[in-house]
Amino acid sequence: MNVATKKKSFYALVITHFLTILNDNLYKFLLVFFLLEGKGLAENAKILSYVSLFFALPFLLLAPLSGSLSDRYQKRNIILITRVVEIFCTSLGAFFFYTESVVGGYVVLVLMASHTAIFGPAKMGILPEMLPLDYLSRANGIMTAATYTGSILGSCLAPLLVDLTKNLPINCYVLSAIICVFSSIVSTFVSFRIRPSNVKNHSQKISYVSFKDLWEILKDTWHVHYLSLSIFLVAFFLLVGAYVQVEIIPFVEFTLGYPKHYGGYLFPLVALGVGIGSYVTGWISGKDIKLGYAPIAALAIGLSFVGLYASASSLIGVIIFLVMLGFFGGAYQVPLHAYVQYASPEHKRGQILAANNFLDFLGVLIAAAIIRVMGCGLNLRPEISFLCMGIVVFALGIWVLWLWKEHVYRLILSAVLRKQISDSLKLDISSVPLCYFVKTKSYREVRRVLAMLPKTTRSTVVILDHQLQPSWTTRLVSYCVPTVISQVEDSSDEGVKEAWAVLESQRIKKLLQKQPDLCVICLGKPRNMELFAKVLREQGIHLKSILLIEPDTERRKYRMALGVD
Helix, strand or coil, rough: CCCHHHHHHHHHHHHHHHHHHHHHHHHHHHHHHCCCCCHHHHHHHHHHHHHHHHHHHHHHHHHHHHHHHHHCCCCCHHHHHHHHHHHHHHHHHHHHHHHHHHHHHHHHCCCCCCCCHHHHHHHHHHHHCCCEEEEHHHHHHHHHHHHHHHHHHHHHHHHHHHHCCCCCCCCHHHHHHHHHHHHHHHHHHHHHCCCCCCCCCCCCCCCCCHHHHHHHHHHHHHHEECCCHHHHHHHHHHHHHHHHHHHHHHHHHHHHHHCCCHHHHHHHHHHHHHHHEEEEEHHCCCCCCCCCCCHHHHHHHHHHHHHHHHCCHHHCCCCCHHHHHHHHHHHHHHHHHHHHHHCCCCCHHHHHHHHHHHHHHEEEEEEEHHHHHHHHHCCCCCCHHHHHHHHCCCCCCCCHHHHHHHHHHHHHHHHHHCEEECCCCCCCCCCCCCEEEEEEHHHHHHHHHHHCCCCCEEEEEEEECHHCCCCCHHHHHHHCEEEEECCCCCCCHHHHHHHHHHHHHHHHEEECCCCCEEEEEEEEEEEHHHHHHHHHHHCCEEEEEEEEEECCCCCEEEEECCCCC
């Protein structure tokens, strides 16, 4: 496909995805308002937990099936089939609203969630197949913005349509549900504009409800550094999002004192914030995937929850903190989604994304349990519940900040040194982890290399001269980035230096057992660095040289380039 065709195909996918999210949220909120008519605080918590349960359950049970289908068949065909199924589901939903069937409403909710569960791995898995990897962060930013724009319209349209049609002779929920039918028809026609990809694996067996297979898939992700944790952090985001989406309704009714369906007007502020935060983060990330945003954003999300508690008596304060909550939520999850897609092996990408979906909606299920326990069991008011969630999220942010301090440090370096350095060096993705080698003469050069390396590439610093131990001004490098300092004196025999290099090569080999690529940043005297590189090659480590090029009259910034091996 040429560039123009790829763009048209991508935007058709975005529109299809947007309309699907709009339908899911519109129907779910219509069902919530239908079920909550005349109910109290305890009954609210009970019904809201049931809605979350029935919506999340298909994503859990169908995760293995949806992943294997996405890997075995063309993802475009799966997208088209699920669009047709959606037309049937929305039509059935309008019928059950007409008959005022509570059971029927829950049945349609399960069906809507089921087709979306199968649609999910196909829509996310097709992105790396239709777009260059350089554009994954930006594409994920656009997809996430579409997700939350759909959430905004869906959750806004539900109370708006109920208000506009409540005085009509026909059931107001029926007319509102007809909008879902129309939207699903439009999304079906648009989805035909998505171009098919050639990635499929007919040897992939179809998996059904097998949690053992899911566990095996998740175990496979342990071989890729950061991937497992990224998947779990994405799932935690869904937990928090599902919790806010549902808890905002009793918050509006029992804390702010407005009618319950006004919650449908406030939640879009969160979704608007997520959409803006996602787009801005994708735009700032450019062609790189910057995991360092995730822990910083998690801390900000926790503080936003605390702000909601503190400003519960002020509508303006609530609005500000809801938008902040969404904005930092978008900044949190864009790099995580992009990294999961980037780092997942191509032949298992659909299954890994399905396992990701499984954990996502396990988070939604846990959110339902949290709402049930806090609302019915502990009888906590909604603002107190928000405070508790804020403390939990902030604690998680501190933990992830500790684990990913290297990413945060490199992210800060790239911002601080942006006037000195050029864009990140582009490195091709490989099926086996590669080892890059950079020679530096000072800690300043080490920092510049760390800032310019792609953020998906791991780094380790090797200091070959005992006298170059970090001082108080350079201690942050060794604190944030894995650093090894040679204790061998410069005057020592070469045999001693070679013996130390052999021991260090074993550590590097162990690091290379996992994806992604590794960059060894070497600091020392030229002869010591040459000796160290020679020993690494003798130990079977294939080194790809990267050169740090100083500014000249033509280029006024430091840049890096691949050397000739």
